[in-house]
Amino acid sequence: MASGARWRAILGGLLGASLLGTAAMAQVPGKASLGTQEDHPTLTLPEPQPHWVYVLEPVFPYLQASKVWIIDGDTLQYxxxxxxxxxxxxVLDHDKAGFYVTETYWSRGTRGDRTDVVTFFDGKTLEATGEVKLPQGRFLVVPKKNNAELTTDGRYLLSYNMAPSMGLSVVDVKEKRYVGEIESGGCSLAYPTGPKSVAMLCPDGSLQNVTFDENARATIENGKPFFDSENDPVFEHAAMHRPSGQAFFISYDGWVYPVTLKGRPVVGERWRLQSAADEGWRPGGWQIAAFHAASNRLFVLMHEGDRWTHKAAGHEVWVYDVAKKQRIQRIPLAHHSISVNVSQDDKPLLYALSETATLEVFDATSYQSKGVKEGIGISPYVLYVYGE
Structure with a gap:
């Protein structure tokens, strides 16, 4: 059997030329002899490129072993x-050296002693380089990006928890140590606002402002409600751009709430996705929106449906000029998608991910199709890119 480190290695040795192609396989160093022990040659990746997309798959309906697929958006190769x-x-780190995975295991697979950890991965070898235990556990739910986030300087990883009270587990990733817990009084998820500050989404429709020190001692300031959490909630997956502090929370009915996430959160004037001519169209899916900061463009998954169809996959991606608060493009999707993201370079690609494990890629400027990648595991769910 291959070792755990080998199993996490690059697909060049594990899945063969059918996935990576002959160009990648040509880089595999030759072996004079295989010997008596099974040996899997591996590749070393370069620094992540702007058009690489990281696809998180919880593997429904099994859930015991998630996967992270890394795909080149230009070539559609793994x-x-x-x-x-x-x-x-x-969680992708800020300097492109690696990434972090918050994960849970039981000593007997589906039973036994439970262990929750933050695992550190090298971005080039894809091997685990260390871990930090989360003694208070972590909230187990279908993956959301804001279940775990880095502070704006990349020093602290914040992992959402409910054990039983809601809050955040704080890990110093520089020193590789668990720092402590922050109780939030019912507010959830992590929207970083500074090196030692984070906003959390509250049941009353407000954002809570949390500041903390190196020992996880926190000061909490409650905000004012900015959306109707009973009649028109917002999707937890806001379209965010960490470097600029811009974020856009979108409600089930299609209202856009711009929020500046630098220090204390500041909510701007809301505006609506749909015009009078768009009756029956609504946002829906899982990771429903993405923001390209350089072009000031917002991309949103939309479908035709009644109220409370917010989980329905998107039939189209609608593109908005944020400055003008106007739609400038509609992109039909061949595969109805639940998640969307956009690269942050000056020649951006748009990614749309379906529940049927298909990734559609578009030029995010001309909106022309760049190709389709099918068969990404069984049930991919969340998309990540560097620089967002």
Whole structure:
């Protein structure tokens, strides 16, 4: 059997030329002899490129072993794959050296002693380089990006928890140590606003402002409600751009709430996705929106449906000029999609991910199709890119 480290290695040795292609396989160093022990040659990746997309798959309906698929959006070829634990969450570091996975295991697979950890991965070898235990556990739910996030300077990883009270587990990723817990009084998820500050989404429709020190001692300031949490909630997956602090929360009925996430959250004037001519169209899916900061464009998954169809997959991606608050393009999807993201370079690609494990790629400027990648595992769910 291959070792755990080998299993997490680049797909060049594990899945063969059928996935990576002959160009990648040509880089595999030759072996004079295989010997008596099974040996899997591996590749070393370069620094992540702007058009690489990281696809997190919780593997429904099994859930015991999540996967992270790394795909080159230009070639639609796999660059690598990592195995992870139960309903894992992925966090890309800010300097492109690696990434973190929050994950859960039981000593007997589906029973026994439970262990929750933040695992550190090298971005080039895709091997685990260390881990930090989360003694208070982590909230187990279908993966959301804001279940785990880094502070704006990349020093602290914040993992959402409910054990039983809601809050955040704080891990110092520089020193590789668990720092402590922050109780949030019912507010959830992590929207970083500074090196030692984070906003959390509250049941009353407000954002809570949390500041903390190196020992996880926190000061909490409650905000004012900015959306109707009973009649028109917002999707938890806001379209965010960490470097600029811009975020856009979108409600089930199609209202856009711009929020500046630098220090104390500041909510701007809301505006609506649909015009009078768009009756019956609504946002829907899982990771429903993405923001390209350089072009000031917002991309949103939309479908035709009645109220409370917010989980329905998107039939189209609608593109908005944020400055003008106007739609400028509609992109039909051949595969109805639940998640969307956009690369942050000056020649951006748009990614749309379906529940049927298909990734559609578009030029995010001309809106022309760049290709389709099918068969990404069984049930991919969340998309990550560097620089967002």
């Amino acid at each position: 660059k690598g794959m990592v195995n992870a634990g139960y309903t894992a969450n992925l």
